[in-house]
Amino acid sequence: MDNGRLCLLFGADEAELRQLCQKVGLPAYKGGILFKWLQAGEADYNQMTNLSKAERDLLAARYPLALPAVRQEQQSADGSTAKLLLDFGGGVMVELVLMLYQRSHSRSRHTLCISTQAGCAMGCAFCATGLSGLLRNLSAGEIVAQVLCGQLWLRRHNLGPVTNLVLMGMGEPFANYEQVCQALRVLNATAGQNIGQRRITVSTCGLAPQIRRFADEGWEINLAISLHAPQDELRSRLLPVNRRYPLAELLAACDYYTEKTHRRISYEYALLRGVNDGPEQAAALARLLAGRLAHVNLIPVNFVAETGFWPSSDETLNQFAAALQSQGVETTVREKRGLDIDGACGQLRRRQSES
Numbered sequence: 001m002d003n004g005r006l007c008l009l010f011g012a013d014e015a016e017l018r019q020l021c022q023k024v025g026l027p028a029y030k031g032g033i034l035f036k037w038l039q040a041g042e043a044d045y046n047q048m049t050n051l052s053k054a055e056r057d058l059l060a061a062r063y064p065l066a067l068p069a070v071r072q073e074q075q076s077a078d079g080s081t082a083k084l085l086l087d088f089g090g091g092v093m094v095e096l097v098l099m100l101y102q103r104s105h106s107r108s109r110h111t112l113c114i115s116t117q118a119g120c121a122m123g124c125a126f127c128a129t130g131l132s133g134l135l136r137n138l139s140a141g142e143i144v145a146q147v148l149c150g151q152l153w154l155r156r157h158n159l160g161p162v163t164n165l166v167l168m169g170m171g172e173p174f175a176n177y178e179q180v181c182q183a184l185r186v187l188n189a190t191a192g193q194n195i196g197q198r199r200i201t202v203s204t205c206g207l208a209p210q211i212r213r214f215a216d217e218g219w220e221i222n223l224a225i226s227l228h229a230p231q232d233e234l235r236s237r238l239l240p241v242n243r244r245y246p247l248a249e250l251l252a253a254c255d256y257y258t259e260k261t262h263r264r265i266s267y268e269y270a271l272l273r274g275v276n277d278g279p280e281q282a283a284a285l286a287r288l289l290a291g292r293l294a295h296v297n298l299i300p301v302n303f304v305a306e307t308g309f310w311p312s313s314d315e316t317l318n319q320f321a322a323a324l325q326s327q328g329v330e331t332t333v334r335e336k337r338g339l340d341i342d343g344a345c346g347q348l349r350r351r352q353s354e355s
Helices: 014-023 030-039 053-062 140-156 173-188 208-215 232-238 247-261 279-289 314-326 347-354
Strands: 069-075 081-089 092-101 109-113 117-119 134-137 164-167 200-204 222-226 265-271 294-300 331-333
Touching (some): 014 030, 081 140, 092 117, 092 140, 109 140, 134 173, 140 173, 164 173, 173 200, 173 208, 200 208, 208 247, 222 247, 247 265, 265 314, 279 294, 294 314, 314 331
Parallel strands (some): 164 200, 200 222, 222 265, 294 331
Antiparallel strands (some): 069 081, 081 092, 092 109, 117 134
16 A cells, blocks of 8 residues: 555645544544644554544544654654655655754754655756656655654654654645645644754655745745855746746745745855855855855755766865855854765765665
8 A cells, every 4th residue: 555645644734633533433532632643753543542442443443643763764864854755655655854863951942854746857957866857745644754753753862852854855835835734733733743843854856836825834944045156047947937927936935935924034045166156156156145045055065976066176166155145145154964874965865876
């Protein structure tokens, strides 16, 4: 059986589960009980002991449950990053990345990077995920199930709960808009994962209409834009989506998002040696973001042999950051993580598929 069906209930909110219980002849309040069990990562009805055996048997017959199988697990030598390859059945495998920030004087932070599609159709030139194309969208249940797998992993390792969530894994979230929004509602629910909206970031390569639609949701979720080039000609070569939504249209949508939400936007910029890392690109990027509520996140890319792109040197990275900061653009350099565990998104899945 394709485990996509087995994850279905994990993507239902409490109101939907109450309706489901009524539909099968159970009291509506049982839906609230079921929601709490599911959001605790429980996939075995027999463990839901505050439901009667008859209720458990009825639900198991109608709505079988299973979390995805963990096919492979890697952890970096320094213990700061882990990657799980999750198998949903039917040939659908996605990657889940856990980034662990242990602090002695403040709350430790555990960030999950989750996927929204199996593969990706965006065709970004430097991305490992897109090399195999798009298999299918993930359901809301499959998106939530990744977080549950992350919570269970943290529990097994005697670590605290997930504190932050980034939708920056495999796939383009806004190409799977409805299912992503449903998953976000469940993950934000107080009785569920209770991950605050300001601790969630959704990344898009630039689907301008969906950015505007997301702004109208009335949420305080962070938005990250995969920018990677400050000129249309170069960006269209690196990100084909730019041919449909060029920079002027994209930035107009971003301005609308800022106006509606009052949230600063993070512009992701992966530095590629000799491609987009020169002083002229830094100057153009500073001009592009001047006057905007923006933050640039410079990314030292992980090498992916099949793409033909090489990461910029640390010296170039620092020079690029300094050039932006000198023009008043708030800039940080993303910490390098996962270099020893197929760190680039899509690498682990691709190696497993080819083996």
